[in-house]
Amino acid sequence: MLEVRGLTIAARGRNLVRDLSFALPDRGITALIGPSGCGKTSVLRWLAGILGNGQGGLRARGRLLLDGAPAAAPHPALSYQPQGDALFPWLTIAQNAALGLTVAGLPRGKAMARAAALFAPFGLAGCETLFPAQVSGGMRQRAAFLRTIVQDSRFALLDEPFSALDAVTRLAMQDWLLARLRDRPRGVLLVTHDLHEATGLADRILVMAAGPGRIVADIPVPIPRDRRTEAAMAPLRQSLKSLLLKELPR
C-alpha cells in the first residue's frame, strides 16, 4: 500500500494543492480526475520525486508511506509515465523503451531484450532503430507507456497515457493494460480527462477540485468489467460530470 499524507504544494505563497491524502492499493486501477490545472500532474510529479522542491518556485510538503513506513521519492517501487511522451530525442525508440530498466541497474542487453518482447503487442515492431522524431505521436506515446510498464514496478503512475492515441489503438492499449494487470496485479494511478476511460478501467475514482487542489470524492466502482456497458456506466459518468462541473473554478 502506498500512502500520500497531507500533501501541500505551493508556488510563490499560493497553495496549488492543499492537504491532500489518499492511499493507493497494491492492486487495481485508481483513476484521478479533475479539472485542468487542479494539480493532478503536480501530485504525480511529487510521487515520482521530480517535482523539484524549491525549483521553479514550487514547494511541497507531505509524507509518502510505503506499507506504513516512511519512504522517499523517487522510489524503485514506483514507475512514472509523464504527460506527453517525454522520450529522449537522441535515443532510439528501443533505447528509450529500455531506459527505465537501465536506470534501475539492469544491464543494457537484458533491458533491451525485455523491452523488445513488448514491441509487437504495442504495435511498435519495426520501430526499434528509429528516433522519436521519425515516428508518429501515437507511437511515441506507446513507447513511453512501454517504458513504464516494462519496469514492472509495484506501482505505476500514468499521466494521461493514452491521450494521443486514436480510438482503436486506445482501446487496444486499455485492454492490454487490463490483461496485464490480471496476470500481474499491480497498483496503478491513472490520470485521465476521459470519463469513459475512468469508468471503463478504474476500480475506484478519485475526484479532485481546484483552487486549491484537493480530493472531493473517492468513488469505488464495484461493477465487474464485463458488465460495464455504455448503459450501465452512464449514471456514474453523469454524476462524475456533475461533480466536475460543480467544482470548476469560477
Ligand SMILES: Nc1ncnc2c1ncn2[C@@H]1O[C@H](COP(=O)(O)OP(=O)(O)OP(=O)(O)O)[C@@H](O)[C@H]1O
Ligand atoms: N512551477 C510552477 N510555478 C507556478 N505554478 C505552477 C508551476 N507548475 C504548475 N503550476 C500551476 O499548478 C497548477 C496545477 O498544475 P498541474 O499541471 O499539476 O495541473 P493538472 O491538474 O495536471 O492540469 P492538466 O489537467 O491541465 O494537465 C496549475 O495552476 C499550474 O499553472
